[in-house]
Amino acid sequence: NKMAKAEYNYTVDSARASLVRQEDTIIFGLIERARFPLNSPTYNQSYASIPQFRGTLLDFLVRDTEVIQAKAGRYTNLEENPFFPENLPPSVEPHYPFSQFLHPSAAMININNVIWKLYIDELLPIFVASGDDGNYAQTAATDLSLLQAISRRIHYGKFIAEAKFRESPKGYEPLIRAKDKEALMKLLTIESVEEMVVKRVKKKAMVLGQEVSLDRNVKGIKYKVDPSVVSFLYQKWLIPLTKNVEVEYLLSRLD
Ligand SMILES: C=C(O[C@@H]1C=C(C(=O)O)C=C[C@H]1O)C(=O)O
Numbered sequence: 001n002k003m004a005k006a007e008y009n010y011t012v013d014s015a016r017a018s019l020v021r022q023e024d025t026i027i028f029g030l031i032e033r034a035r036f037p038l039n040s041p042t043y044n045q046s047y048a049s050i051p052q053f054r055g056t057l058l059d060f061l062v063r064d065t066e067v068i069q070a071k072a073g074r075y076t077n078l079e080e081n082p083f084f085p086e087n088l089p090p091s092v093e094p095h096y097p098f099s100q101f102l103h104p105s106a107a108m109i110n111i112n113n114v115i116w117k118l119y120i121d122e123l124l125p126i127f128v129a130s131g132d133d134g135n136y137a138q139t140a141a142t143d144l145s146l147l148q149a150i151s152r153r154i155h156y157g158k159f160i161a162e163a164k165f166r167e168s169p170k171g172y173e174p175l176i177r178a179k180d181k182e183a184l185m186k187l188l189t190i191e192s193v194e195e196m197v198v199k200r201v202k203k204k205a206m207v208l209g210q211e212v213s214l215d216r217n218v219k220g221i222k223y224k225v226d227p228s229v230v231s232f233l234y235q236k237w238l239i240p241l242t243k244n245v246e247v248e249y250l251l252s253r254l255d
Pocket residue numbers: 016019160188189190191193194197238239240242243
């Protein structure tokens with residue numbers, strides 16, 4: 001029933017359970033992108049010669065896909081954040097009453113420009129092979145789904161932060177009023193949870209990304225993406241950026 005769902009509230013536990021499920025999506029996204037080599041023309045503006053468009057092939061695919069997805073209603077759910085929020089058309093779909101769980105002034109945080117640059121400059125080179133096989137459109141399509149999965153995970157920090165705030169407003173309020181970023185970061189950090197995330201994604205990459213063969217002569221296990229690269233991505237980028245979103249969200253929580 002629609003109204004019952006609209007009243008659905010997130011808790012720290014339910015939000016964490018979502019992050020755990022999102023790990024699967026991110027790992028499959030990495031596996032799918034790693035099918036192709038780097039294919040650098042995908043990200044090169046001087047390679048793309050799209051009529052009436054300035055930008056790379058990836059810019060083009062993401063921008064136009066977001067237009068269609070916005071019309072179809074994707075961004076009426078605040079778990080989704082567009083990479084090109086400027087001039088997106090409204091949804092043409094009937095309005096679904098999603099829960100208004102986030103604090104309105106903090107809900108609009110969007111660090112996708114940071115995520116985009118990081119993805120292309122830092123992440124891609126560590127999990128894809130170098131080289132060029134000409135499949136630029138297919139490559140861009142896998143980039144799009146992986147970027148969306150990574151962005152959703154990082155911006156989910158808003159929901160985690162709101163749930164944490166509601167569980168202990170007395171702990172957070174003075175730090176928010178003092179704009180004490182460092183103390184907020186310390187209060188919301190739980191190292192044991194982070195360690196579990198890092199270990200679990202490595203194990204998931206082994207299980208979900210294992211090459212499966214019926215040939216008994218195949219020796220040794222091969223993985224479609226290196227499991228230690230997956231745990232490194234989480235440790236170095238995804239977790240820290242999620243926590244930055246949590247801090248930014250909390251700083252605006254009392255506005
Ligand atoms: C997301 C949370 O907040 C922080 C960020 C974590 C993460 O990004 O996985 C894990 C633990 C916390 O340090 C959480 O508490 O679950």
